[in-house]
Structure formats: structure tokens, C-alpha cells
Amino acid sequence: MTVFDAFGDEFEEVVFFHDPPTGLRAIVAIHSTTLGPALGGTRFYPFATDMDALHDVLRLARGMTYKAAVAGLDLGGGKAVIIGDPKRIKSEELLRAYGRFIDTLGGRYITAEDIGTTRDDMDMLRRETRYVTGVAPELGGSGDPSPVTAYGVFLGLRACAEEAWHEHSLSGRTVAIQGVGKVGYHLVKLLVEAGAKVIAADVDVDAVARAVRDFGVETAEPEKVHAVECDVFAPCAMGAVVRDDTIPELKCRVVAGSANNQLERIEHGEALADAGILYAPDFVINAGGLINVADELLGYDPKRAETAVQGIYRTLREVFRISREQRITTSSAANRFAEERIRKIGRVRLYWVPGGRAWSRIWGR
Ligand code: NAD
Numbered sequence: 001m002t003v004f005d006a007f008g009d010e011f012e013e014v015v016f017f018h019d020p021p022t023g024l025r026a027i028v029a030i031h032s033t034t035l036g037p038a039l040g041g042t043r044f045y046p047f048a049t050d051m052d053a054l055h056d057v058l059r060l061a062r063g064m065t066y067k068a069a070v071a072g073l074d075l076g077g078g079k080a081v082i083i084g085d086p087k088r089i090k091s092e093e094l095l096r097a098y099g100r101f102i103d104t105l106g107g108r109y110i111t112a113e114d115i116g117t118t119r120d121d122m123d124m125l126r127r128e129t130r131y132v133t134g135v136a137p138e139l140g141g142s143g144d145p146s147p148v149t150a151y152g153v154f155l156g157l158r159a160c161a162e163e164a165w166h167e168h169s170l171s172g173r174t175v176a177i178q179g180v181g182k183v184g185y186h187l188v189k190l191l192v193e194a195g196a197k198v199i200a201a202d203v204d205v206d207a208v209a210r211a212v213r214d215f216g217v218e219t220a221e222p223e224k225v226h227a228v229e230c231d232v233f234a235p236c237a238m239g240a241v242v243r244d245d246t247i248p249e250l251k252c253r254v255v256a257g258s259a260n261n262q263l264e265r266i267e268h269g270e271a272l273a274d275a276g277i278l279y280a281p282d283f284v285i286n287a288g289g290l291i292n293v294a295d296e297l298l299g300y301d302p303k304r305a306e307t308a309v310q311g312i313y314r315t316l317r318e319v320f321r322i323s324r325e326q327r328i329t330t331s332s333a334a335n336r337f338a339e340e341r342i343r344k345i346g347r348v349r350l351y352w353v354p355g356g357r358a359w360s361r362i363w364g365r
Pocket of ligand 1: 145146147149178179180181182183184201202203204207222223236237238239258259260286287289290
């Protein structure tokens with residue numbers, strides 16, 4: 001196997017950064033820049049091996065291409081990993097070295113927060129590069145994306161209601177939420193305000209107590225919440241919750257929530273459809289955070305970001321239409337939607353434009 005085989009033939013660029021004095025070892029994977037610069041977070045994690053890190057960054061970068069394309073953004077897909085335990089090796093020196101390396105990519109890759117990195121880290125990177133989002137509001141950042149992600153999920157649930165029950169309203173519907181952390185909490189609020197009944201579950205008892213205290217919701221055991229009788233099961237904690245052992249226990253009509261990678265395997269999308277359960281593909285319904293952070297590139301405007309997030313409703317309706325008409329799963333329909341957009345807009349971008357307007361719109365400020 002050659003090193004290029006490991007990347008597969010889809011990736012544009014994979015870059016390895018090394019700064020021995022700080023212990024920085026990082027990989028940036030740029031999957032596609034057809035629609036624009038590749039945006040995706042930096043994951044700082046003690047991967048068991050360098051190959052594990054490489055596989056993860058490639059998989060995640062590819063996912064970002066699809067997420068940005070479906071969200072209608074002028075962005076491509078990329079991701080970065082820093083190999084190591086952030087608690088042990090993260091330092092100002094390491095982050096600034098990383099920031100300088102990011103800067104060498106000239107804006108082909110724009111970073112953001114992910115597991116193991118924080119907003120403070122993004123502020124530190126900003127001292128070395130402007131190709132970073134999710135910085136503090138004082139630096140032109142958009143703040144915590146979670147309320148915006150929750151808003152996108154809420155609108156996505158309305159699209160699900162239209163598809164499943166031919167009605168826009170969520171009033172009177174029962175929604176079981178797995179994980180009432182940053183996104184889940186805000187989702188509870190929006191649902192309760194819309195007249196839905198919420199059943200909340202979390203492994204963190206304080207998080208559940210907060211939801212009960214603030215919104216008077218019912219509760220369920222975290223390991224059994226997927227099996228409660230409800231209209232919608234909303235995974236808002238970890239991934240791989242839809243799998244062989246949980247699907248037969250689901251008693252809902254819709255699975256839709258913020259968690260990434262909800263299906264353990266792609267075939268589980270088919271299993272859900274066979275069980276008569278409508279699935280809102282995670283990378284479509286949870287794109288609010290990405291849409292919000294992407295707005296920073298134009299000079300953050302919360303109103304404009306909110307309007308863009310409202311597109312999630314229309315996109316999901318379209319994904320469901322494609323799924324119905326082409327008799328494919330909603331996940332496959334979302335992938336097709338993304339691939340079509342990349343193909344069509346990519347073709348238009350073949351026209352040579354003096355000065356490259358679209359990019360200077362972002363970097364010309
Ligand atoms: P968070 O850590 O604030 O909340 C997750 C909650 O889930 C926590 O309260 C945690 O205790 C709970 N939890 C963990 N394991 C659980 C289990 N087995 N059963 C029940 N609860 C469990 O994270 P978040 O920012 O709210 O993100 C939630 C999910 O949404 C994650 O998968 C994240 O990747 C995804 N997501 C978040 C955003 C965002 O803007 N924050 C954007 C896109 C996707």
C-alpha cells in the first residue's frame with residue numbers, strides 16, 4: 001500500500017505539521033475546496049497510533065464537505081487533529097506553532113473548535129492566523145453555537161412533523177431527548193414553548209435536574225430513553241445510538257437530534273426506514289453550529305446567521321422529497337443532495353474570473 005492509498009482518491013491535500021520542541025504533531029486533511037475554503041474543527045486527542053489519527057481526520061474532513069454542501073455554504077470540507085493529550089501537552093507555544101502552520105495554508109483550511117480544543121484556544125490561534133473561527137465575540141466571533149444548533153434542530157423537527165404527520169406544529173407531540181447538555185437544554189426550551197411534551201434523560205443528574213427545574217419536563221433513564229413511547233426520539237449526546245440492539249426497541253415515528261454520527265453503520269438507515277421510522281440525517285439537521293460559525297467569515301451578524309439556519313427546514317423537506325421519490329434512505333438522499341450541489345456549483349466555478357471574486361469577498365476585508 002502506498003501512502004496515497006491510505007488517503008483514498010478523494011482528498012485534495014493532507015498536511016503533516018511537526019514542531020518537536022512543543023511536541024506538536026498535527027494533521028490537516030482537506031477533502032474538498034470545490035465550494036470554497038475547507039472549514040472544520042481541530043480535534044486534540046491522544047490517538048493510540050498516528051494511523052488512527054489519520055483515519056479519523058480523513059473521515060471527519062469528508063463529513064465536513066457534505067455538511068457544508070447540504071447547508072448551502074460556500075465552504076468545502078476539512079478537519080485537523082493534534083495528536084496528544086491536551087491536558088498534558090497543550091501550551092501557548094504549541095498552539096501558536098499550530099496557528100502559524102495553519103497560516104501557511106493561506107486560507108485553504110479554516111479551523112474551529114472541536115473535542116479537546118476550546119474557544120480560548122481559538123483566540124490563541126487568532127494571534128498567529130486569521131484562518132480561525134469560533135473566537136471570542138470581542139475578536140469578531142459568534143460565541144457558543146449550541147443555541148443556534150438547537151434552533152436548527154427545532155426547525156428540522158418541524159420539517160419531520162410535516163413529513164410524518166402532515167402538520168407543521170409540534171404542539172402535543174412527545175419528544176424524548178437523550179442528552180440535555182448545551183444543545184439539548186436549548187432544544188427542550190424551544191419544544192416546551194411550542195407546546196410539545198418533553199421527556200429528558202442524561203447521565204449527568206445535574207443536567208436533568210436543571211431541565212426539570214426550568215421547564216418541568218418528565219425524565220427517563222439515560223440507557224432506556226431510546227425505548228420510551230414517544231413521537232420523536234432526539235439523540236443529543238453521543239453517536240452510534242441507532243444500531244442493531246436499539247432499533248428493535250424504538251417506539252417512535254421520528255429519529256432526529258443534534259448528535260453527530262447517530263447511525264452506527266450506514267445500513268442502519270435502511271433498518272430505520274424498514275421499521276417505518278423517519279430519520280433526519282444528522283449532518284443536515286445539526287448544521288446550525290457550522291452555519292453560525294461560517295458567518296464569522298463575512299463579519300458576524302447574528303440576524304443573518306439565524307436566517308441562514310432557517311434553511312435547514314427547507315433542506316430537510318427537500319431531502320425527504322428526494323428520499324420518497326427515488327425510494328432511497330434519507331441519508332442517501334442527503335448525500336445525493338450534497339453531491340449534486342458540489343457538481344453543479346463546481347461546474348459554474350470553472351469559469352475563470354479575474355481576481356477570484358468569491359474568495360476575495362471572504363478575505364478582502
Ligand atoms: P454537551 O457535552 O454539552 O451535552 C451532551 C450531554 O449528553 C451531556 O449533558 C452529557 O452528560 C450527556 N450524555 C453523555 N452520554 C450520555 C448517555 N449515554 N445518555 C444520556 N446522556 C448522555 O454537548 P453538546 O454541545 O450539547 O452536543 C451534543 C451533541 O450534538 C454531540 O454529539 C455534538 O457532537 C453534537 N453537536 C453539537 C453542536 C453544538 O453546537 N454544540 C453542533 C453540532 C453537533
